Amino acid sequence: MASILIDLGNSALKWSLLDDPENPFTYVHESSGILDEKIKDKWQELGVKNAYGCTVASDWIAHSTKNFLSSIGAQCTWFTAKKEFTGDFILKSNYDHPELLGADRWFAAIGSVALHKDEPLLVCHLGTASTIDSVIPTGIGEYVFLGGRIAPGPAMMREGLARGTSHLPRAFGRRTDFPTNTIDAITTGIVDSQLGLIERAVREMEGIGATPKILLAGGASKVVAPYIQQEFDNVDIRHNLVLHGLATMVREQNH
Template identity: 35%
Template sequence: MIVAIDAGNTRIKWGLRHAGEWLEKGALATSDAPWLVEAAEDWPADATIVVCNVAGDAVAAAIRQSLGTRAASARWLHPGAAQCGVENRYQPPQRLGADRWAALIGARALVGDACLVVCAGTATTIDVLDGDGVFQGGVILPGLDLMRRSLATATAQLPYANGEFRELPRSTDDAIVSGCLHAQAGAIERLHRTLPAGAPCLLTGGSAPLLAERLALPLRCVDNLVLEGLAEFAAEVAPADQSESA
C-alpha cells in the first residue's frame, strides 16, 4: 500500500494506492495543512508514505506532525541527477522543483517516449522529456489565475476578469481571459514543436480543462501527474538520504 502526498502552493493532494490502482484521493487547501491529520488517521499503518513538497518548511512541518510516528519512515522526493528512468539536465539538478521532477517521472512511466509535460496550477510549467527519458529543459509561467490577478493588481483600471474565451473578444473581461489562455496555449504549442511529430502532451493541474479546449496537439489529460510520479518513486527502493525525519 502506498500513500502519496503532493503539497503544492495552493492545495495538498493525496492518494491511497494499491496494486497499481488509486483506491482513494483527497485534497485540502495548503493553508489547512494541519488538518491532514484527519485523513492520515485512516491510512494503513504499514503503508509506504511518499511526499513531494514545494510549499515550504512550515507545510513540511505540518505534514510531519500529521503523520505522527510514521513521519520518520516517510520518503520525501528530492530532485537529483537521475531517478526512475529519468535523467535530469537542470542546472544544477537539485534546483528543479520537486513537483516538476515528480511529474516528469510520472510522464515517463505513463508514456515511455518523448512527450511534453504541462502542469497548469498556481504556476504553469512546460517541460520537454525526450524519447530516452532525458529532461531537456522547460519553462515556468504564471498560472491563469496569477496572470489575471497581476493585471488587476498592477493596473489602475483593469479588473480581475471573469470573462470567457473568444477568438476576437469585444469586452475587457473576455479580452483578459482570452489573452491569458492564448499566452498559455501558445507557449505550450511552441515547446511542443521541439519534440518529434506525434509526441503527446501530458496535461495536469487545476487549469488543465480550460487549456485542453485551446490546444491543437496530441493531448492526454492526467488527473494528478505528480501523484503518478510519487507512486513510481515509492515502487523504487528509496535511498536513505532521501528520507526526512521529524
Template identity: 30%
Template structure:
C-alpha cells in the same frame, strides 16, 4: 500502505499506495494547508485505515514540497498526529527509474516537477511506444512545460522546459496591479467585447502560445511530434485555446494535430514508484 504527498504552492494533493501490490487510491484528495486536520478522515474514507499505516515498518509517507518550510512543518506535524513515521521528502536526482535529468544542476529542478516527470515516464513505458517523446504541461500556480525524449536503451531524458505564471496567477496579477481591471471569469472569444472576456482570452492565448512554442521546439529537436499531456487545476481555461492553436499550426505545416491527454496527479504516480521500488 504508504502515504503520498504533493505539496504545491496552492494545494496539497494526497494519495496512497500499497508498496507490495501497487494498488492506489481511487481518487486523490486536494487540501489547503489549513485543512490538514481532515487528513485522518480522508484516509479512512479512502479505505486506507490508519492502523494499516501505523502497523507498517519503515517508510510510511513520501512527499515533495515546493510550498516552503512552514507548510512542510505543518504536514510533518499532521502526519505525526496519525502515528506515522517521519515523511521522507524527496528532491530531484540525476537519474532514477530510467529517467535522466538533463538540468545543468539536477538538484535545482523542482521536486514536484521531477516527481511528475517520473510519473509521466512510467505512464509512457506502460502505454506508449518507446520511440515517442512527450510534453508535460502542468497548469498550476506556475505553468511548467517540460519535454521528455524517447527511450533509448531503457533510458529517457528530461530535456528541459519553461516556466511562466499560471492562469490564476496571471488573472490575479491584473486585478492586483491595475486600478480598474477585475478578477476575470469571462469566456474566451475571437474578438472579446467585454473586459472579463478580454482578460480571459488574453491569459488563455498566452498559456497556449507558450505551449505551442515548446511543442514546436520539441518537434524540431526530436524529428517527430511529441505527445502532449495536460495536468494541473488551471488547464480548463487554456485547453480550448491550445487545441485551436495547435490545429491551426498543424494545418499550416501539413501534419496531423496531436491528441491532448489529461493527467490528474502525475506527481503522485511518480512518488508511488519510490513506494513500490525502494
C-alpha cells in the same frame, strides 16, 4: 496499516494510497498550513504508517504536514529531484543543477514516462504556476528530461493584472478570437498566453524530430484543454502524474 503518497503543492495537497495513484484525493490548503480535519481523520482511520511525498509548498506547510503524520505514528519521507532515476527505465536530468529542479516537475516526468514509454512527452502542469517540460527517449529504456518553461498560471496572471492596474477586474470571462469587452479581453489574453507556452514547446520539440504526446495536469488545465485538444490529437489529461512518479520511485526502492 497503510502507505500513502503526497503531492504537496503551492495551493493544494493531493494524496492517494501507494497502490492506487489513479484515484487521488485533493485538498485546497491555500497556503494556510492547516490540514483539514477530514484528512486527518481519514489518515488515522486508514492507519497510515508511511507517507512518501514531494513538496514545493512553503517550509511551514511541509513541516505542519510532517508533524501531523508523526503525531499519528507515521513516518514521512520527502523526495527531491535527482540527477538520475534508475528503475524499469532510466531518466536523466539535463538541468544545470538537477537538485534545484522542482520536485513536482521531476516526479511528474517520472510518472509520465511510466505511463507512456517510448514516446517524446510534453508534460504540462497548469496550477499556481504553469510548467511545460520536455522529455525524450534516447535509447531502449532511456530518457532525458531536457528542461522546460515556467510562467505564472492563469489565476496568478489575473491577480497580477488586477493588483498592478487601477481599473482591470478580477472576473473571468470567455475566450474569443476578437474580444469586445474588457473581461473577455483579459480572459483571452490569459488563455492564449498559456496556449502559446504549450504550442511553442511543441514546435521546439518538433524541430528536433520529437513530436510529443501532450500531457495536461493541474487545476487550471481545464482552462486550456478544449483549445489544445482542438489543435493537437495526441493529448492525455492526467491529474495524478506526480503521484504516479512517486509510486514508481517507492516501488523501485522497495524492490
